[in-house]
Amino acid sequence: MSTFIVNGEIREVSDALTVGDLLDRLSVSHQTVAVMVNGAIIAREAFATESLHERDAIEIVRFVGGG
Amino acid sequence: MTEADHSIHVGAYQFQSRLFVGTGKYRTFEEMRDAITASGSELVTVALRRVNVDNPHEPSLLDFVPQTARILPNTAGCYTVDDAMQVAYLARAAGIGTLIKLEIIGDQALLWPDPIATLQATERLAREGFTVMVYTTPDPVLAVRLEEAGAAAIMPLGSPIGSGQGVLDVSSVNLIRERVHVPVVVDAGIGSPADAALAMEQGADAVLINTAIAQAGNPVQMAAAMRLAVEAGRLGFLAGRMARRPRAEASSPSEGMVAGRVGSS
Numbered sequence: 402m403s404t405f406i407v408n409g410e411i412r413e414v415s416d417a418l419t420v421g422d423l424l425d426r427l428s429v430s431h432q433t434v435a436v437m438v439n440g441a442i443i444a445r446e447a448f449a450t451e452s453l454h455e456r457d458a459i460e461i462v463r464f465v466g467g468g
Numbered sequence: 469m470t471e472a473d474h475s476i477h478v479g480a481y482q483f484q485s486r487l488f489v490g491t492g493k494y495r496t497f498e499e500m501r502d503a504i505t506a507s508g509s510e511l512v513t514v515a516l517r518r519v520n521v522d523n524p525h526e527p528s529l530l531d532f533v534p535q536t537a538r539i540l541p542n543t544a545g546c547y548t549v550d551d552a553m554q555v556a557y558l559a560r561a562a563g564i565g566t567l568i569k570l571e572i573i574g575d576q577a578l579l580w581p582d583p584i585a586t587l588q589a590t591e592r593l594a595r596e597g598f599t600v601m602v603y604t605t606p607d608p609v610l611a612v613r614l615e616e617a618g619a620a621a622i623m624p625l626g627s628p629i630g631s632g633q634g635v636l637d638v639s640s641v642n643l644i645r646e647r648v649h650v651p652v653v654v655d656a657g658i659g660s661p662a663d664a665a666l667a668m669e670q671g672a673d674a675v676l677i678n679t680a681i682a683q684a685g686n687p688v689q690m691a692a693a694m695r696l697a698v699e700a701g702r703l704g705f706l707a708g709r710m711a712r713r714p715r716a717e718a719s720s721p722s723e724g725m726v727a728g729r730v731g732s733s
Contacts, residue, residue: 408518428524435516435562437554442561460518462558464529466500467515467544468490468629468656468678 406458421448423459434463476651476673479599479620481538481567483510486668487698488540488653490678493630494687497532503681505534507691513540513569513676516555516562540601542569547582549589556593568593569623571603579629579656583610587617594618603655606640608647615648622648623655623676626667630679632659635667645671661690661697668701669709 402415405423417423420436420443436443437460443451453459475482488511494500504512512533520526533539541559543552549572556568570589574582581604593600599620604610606624614622624644627633635641635654645652651673658664658677667675677694684690 407521410521412521427521429519429521430524430528433528433530433562434519435558437558442557444561445563460558461521462516462562463519464514464539464541464562465517466491466494466529467542468492468513468676 403453403455405453406456408459408461417453419449419453420451420459423453424448424461427461429461434461436461478511478601478651479566481511481599483538483674485510485695485698486674486702487664487695488513488674488676489681489691489694490676491529491533492678493682497527497529499687500529500682501532501534503687503691504537505691506688506695507681508695510537511540511567512537513542513678515542515544516559538567539564540567540569542603543571543589546572547574547585548572549585549592552585552589553592556596556598560598566597566599567601568598569601569603581605581625583607587613590614590619591617594620601653606637606644608640608643611644611648611652615650619650621651621653621673623653625656626654626663627657629656631657632680633657634659634663635670638666638670641667641670641672645673661693664694665697665701665704668698669704671705672701674698 402413403417405412414426417426424431431448439458475484476486485508487507487509489507489509490513491500543555546552552572572582572585572589573579583605586604590600590602601621601623602614602619603623611622626635653674653676654667654672655676658675659680664675681687681691
């Protein structure tokens with residue numbers, strides 16, 4: 402079990418060693434989101450290899466309606 | 469074929485339709501999809517927001533945007549250059565190209581653009597390879613500075629975002645049009661088809677409309693109306709408006725009048 406700050410909220414997530422793992426544990430599609438870890442943007446191709454560490458701050462965003 | 473059939477170029481991107489539309493404030497995604505289709509728009513704006521991690525299976529907006537339309541992410545909600553840069557990088561990371569609608573707000577109640585931060589961010593984004601469409605005040609001098617900084621389109625507001633007050637300073641559209649080479653897109657404030665047509669008549673290369681369509685009684689019908697209005701205004705601009713005169717000038721010949729009818733009603 403690791404503790405991350407996901408979209409501003411503290412979350413306990415098991416077996417999340419990479420960004421890709423975390424998205425899978427949260428059931429978030431890799432295709433429709435952009436991810437930032439501790440302020441650094443992670444390219445989609447790097448989701449599977451980008452390691453996560455305890456207390457990392459992760460932002461997961463996607464497109465919504467707007468003008 | 470008329471000149472109105474010429475397409476509009478924004479950076480490396482090309483559009484046949486001169487109506488750009490937003491995706492906010494619709495009652496349903498289905499209604500939004502049908503309205504975009506009826507508008508004929510090929511460029512639609514979207515915002516970037518946090519995923520609801522507690523409900524990750526929410527339908528994705530992008531599934532309801534017609535394939536014929538390109539996505540224009542905005543930086544709505546940003547108040548600083550750094551915030552806007554971060555949103556732009558995130559949008560690019562989401563994998564939909566280099567287009568960005570730069571919007572940096574300086575007054576929350578008016579959603580009025582911060583001209584200084586907007587100019588600084590335009591410069592940085594253009595340098596980083598973004599195709600920057602800049603939401604700005606209707607200021608002819610600032611428009612020139614934004615173009616020099618690398619803006620791919622100048623998007624002066626007609627009136628405050630979502631206000632539906634129309635284009636309050638219509639003459640500024642023409643003043644900006646005369647001074648920059650990139651497209652001028654009237655963005656924000658358009659409330660009715662008449663507003664859209666007027667902006668196009670004044671020389672706007674395109675208009676960007678969200679609330680006036682999404683919050684209309686019948687958004688799909690209004691989208692079709694806006695499409696016609698934009699085409700009518702564009703054609704009117706190309707055709708060239710008649711000169712205004714202070715007094716009447718008869719349309720019918722003043723000679724050859726039937727004598728007995730002179731002065732009759």
